[in-house]
Amino acid sequence: MDLTVDAAREQWRAEVREWLAANVPAEPLPSLDTADGFAAHRDWERRMYDAGFAVVTWPERFGGRAVDLLDWLAFEEEYWAAGAPVRVSQNGIFLLAPAMFEVATEAQLERFMVPMARADEVWAQGWSEPGAGSDLAALRSRADRVDGGWRLNGQKTWSTRGTFADWMFGLFRSDPRSLEAGSSRHRGLTYFLLPLDADGVTVRPIRQLDGEPGFAEVFFDDVFVPDDQVLGEVGKGWSVAMSTTTSERGLTLRSPGRFMASAERLLDLVRRTPQASGRAVDDAVDAWLDADAYRLYVLDTALRAMAGEQIGAESSANKLFWSDLDVRIHDAALRLLGPAGLLTETADARWLDGYLFSLAGPIYAGTNEIQRNVLAERVLGLPRA
Amino acid sequence: MRLQPDEDALEFAAAVRDLLSQTCDAQALRAAWDSVGQGASGRDDGRVPGLWKRLADMGVAGLVVPEELGGAGLDLTGALPVFVEAGRAALPEPVVGTSVGAALLTQAGGAVAHEWLPRVAAGEAVLALADGHDALVVGGQWADLFLLGDNDGVRAVARDDVDVDSAPSIDPGLGLARVRVHAGAGAPVDNADGRRAFDWACVAVAGELVGLARAMLDRAVGYAKVREQFGKPIGSFQAVKHQLADVFVATSFAAPVVNRAAWSVAHDLPTRSRDASHAKYAAGRAAAQAARTALQVHAGIGYTYENDLHMWLKRTWSLASQWGTTDWHKDRIARELLGG
Structure with a gap:
């Protein structure tokens, strides 16, 4: 057993504390789930990014500091002790990013990681459906093969940050036979990345218990998604998603x-x-x-x-x-x-x-x-x- | 950094666990309980015959005795995994009491330590701590030397200078006795830090409680897998699963608290007493929950003396009330956090 903290870690903690003390807004930002609040939280993320504190565990080439889990824990302790704002980019940086670093192509990393970290592109989740909550593998929103990509149809719900977000990550059924009796429902799912302003996407905000539209229903009517916005292999979406939810439950959420x-x-x-x-x-x-x-x-x-x-x-x-x-x-x-x-x-x-x-x-x-x-x-x- | 005990400490504890699984299984434990009142002197009532010698040969008796006095020289972080194993086996031997006493004498040094610690390490003398001149003492029935804490410090009192009356309790494997010290008896243990020894004991017992909680969870899970009702194992029912999952959570979150407290006490940190109380509180709560759940999952058979579970339940109840009750530790923490 050894619970001594070495000097380099203390120095990192001090650096974080000092920056937060000088930069955390004195007044709390307006609610994240209002238009003004969303914009204010985006601005905060950009300031964090510019100072090198938005995504401290990420590689340096995407604006991170490549710190390990212990330094991340210290960062988080300082962050919340300083009363800093909640993270509007959380879905992206804590849920999507671990899956990206595991399976994304180099081109996808180049395209998505920095805008995610700067909150230029804020991500919403696309997991639950009206008929697939706890039983997520029952999801029916489908993806059909078309020339150069996929056509999405269906409905997602309880999409956190869906009201104001720019992009969504989520699971769609790319092999409808996987719902037939005797097949494994976990197969035949594919993980997609798509912009919420695409043709055929309709977002209906849902007011949460506090009255603010913190999540949304999202409808897909023949939405085209090109092949390079599939994350991981076609049909392997479940295991990609599980790597996300493991980190969600595990450490980083x-x-x-x-x-x-x-x-x-x-x-x-x-x-x-x-x-x-x-x-x-x-x-x-x-x-x-x-x-x-x-x-x-x-x-x-x-x-x-x-x-x-x-x-x-x-x-x-x-x-x-x-x-x-x-x-x-x-x-x-x-x-x-x-x-x-x-x-x-x-x-x-x-x-x-x-x-x-x-x-x-x-x-x-x-x-x-x-x-x-x-x-x-x-x-x-x-x-x- | 590392919050788990060191690898070699874990390996040693695994060897202790092997020994105990051979020598102190439920059958041996039951025989030890049944031995109470059978012996002539009552000195070894409730113990497993010959086991202390084997534990001493392995190094358990002198776990925290300095190496130059014949012991293994471990600190609390190294000794803790052995206490967890003692709990897992509901061991009816004075491992914790002797270790607490040895830690106290090691800290104080001096004549008493040099006289007694080599005998402790050799398995020839066991120790017990008493709080006050007229106290209920765990292992009091078995002890050769009593370390008596009061407002004036700590005194070492040999068994000849105390009256020991066995105190029958629900846990015959605890060696519980009422100990009255003769006026003016014993020798002062200079420089002894009785408060630190108390915290040390709290963490050691918390380790036992973690071991007890794990043992009861294992028993309940094992039973839920084989006991069938409605044509299925009862462990397939969510009402049973969820209770057992909750015990797993409580136990999983108590263990790191106990580990941290071992470090704080071993290094005498400013948070030592609060951390020790947190350990006793968290482990006491987790073990109490494990006991209730294990009994409920076993249901009718668990409510009998014939099933082995009861020995673990009773050890849990006993230890949760010793060295400050679970409630007492919570109050001590609250006073420190909030003042008053």
Whole structure:
């Protein structure tokens, strides 16, 4: 065991902290899910990119700093402790990019990575469909072979950032026979990259629990997509997508720094709430401890990954833990605030925003019920139903 | 950086696990429990005959005794995996108590340490810690030397200078005894840091609780795979799967907290006590959840003395209440985080 932090890492952390202290907007940006807020968040990403902090783990040729997972964790801790804005480019840089670096062609990397990192092109997800949520492999949106590419038809829903995004990544069924009885539904899916302003694409914003259009329904009517916008092999879309969702659940989607920062603010809230109920205080302390536990678990996972270990279905444990933790942090805060916690335009309204956002956690990226099935079957080896 | 114990520490623990799987399986454990009240003196009630000698030969008795005094010279981070194995086996031997005592004497040094530590490493003497002059002591039934902490520091009191009354409890494999120290008995252990020893013990017991949680999860998963109802293994039902998945999560997230605390205590960091309490709290919670779930999954057969599960349940209940209850540790953390 060795938990000493060497000087080079401390120096990196100090560099990040210093830049954030000088650059994080003093006032919170307007909501990401409004037109003005979206633009403001794009501007922030460009400033980050220009300073070399937008995509610190990426190779230098795409604007990254090629730092390892430990330095990334330190970056994230500093980022959230500084109260910096949420990342409008998150779908792209944390979900799509890992799959890109694994299977994209050189030409695709050249074409897409820098605009993704600068948020010149913000990406939306195209996974769920009205008939394919937890059972994602049931998806029916189809891709038909045409000269020079593919023609897409169908419908995606719950497309995060879909309302204002520029591009979408998603899965389409390129072999309709794969839905027939006796075939594997996971085969015959292909992973596409497509612009949301293409002919035949219709975006219908959906207002989320907070009233803002944070996701969208997207309809495809004979949308042409050229061959060079297929990511990975035709028919192998499922495995490309799984490499994305593994990183989503695993490490990069919800960095510990975010929960640690929220939990620290929660303790501050306890300290300035003299009449706090003992039960709320107790839950706040639990939340802080679990944020600390989450930090240690991810640190251990990162260290093992860096030592060459394969991180597999255990990432479902990670997703279960942080999504539950996030709800508990914000629930405790609202209970401490009482009626004032339900006001939407006060300084404390961030807790309400955070609470509403946290409620999505146990649902997206694979519901927590699905994650428990994954753990039970793939890690504990229990039989499928 | 590395948050896992070192490879050689893990290898040593794996060897201990092998030994325990041969010498301290459920049948041996049951026999040890049944031995209570059968021996003439009661000194070794609840233990596995001959096992301490074998553990001592392997180096477990002197795990943290300095090498120059005949031990393995490990610090808490190196010893922790052995404590996890002790928990996994619900081991009815004074591995943790003796190690805590040895760590305390090693830290203090001096005459008592030089007199007793070589005997500890040789497996000829076992230690126990007592908090106060009239205390319930884990391993008190078995101990040769008591390290007694009070407001004046730590005193070393030989068994001749205490009254030991066995304290029958739900866990006969714990050697629990009420220990009363004769007035003025024993010798002061100069420079002993009793508070640090307490934190050390909390982390060691947290390691045991992690091992217990894993053992109970394994038992419950194994049972869920073979027990059939409605024509299927009960482990195929989501209501069962999800409970077991939740135990896996709780245990997975407790282990790194315990590892970190071992480092903090071994290096006497400023966060030492908070980290130790977090370890005891997280491991205590995870093990309690594992115990409840394992019992529920076993259902009727789990509610019997005839099935082996109960020995792990009872060890969990015992350890969750020792060295500060799970609630006490939570309160200690809350006081530190919030003041007051």
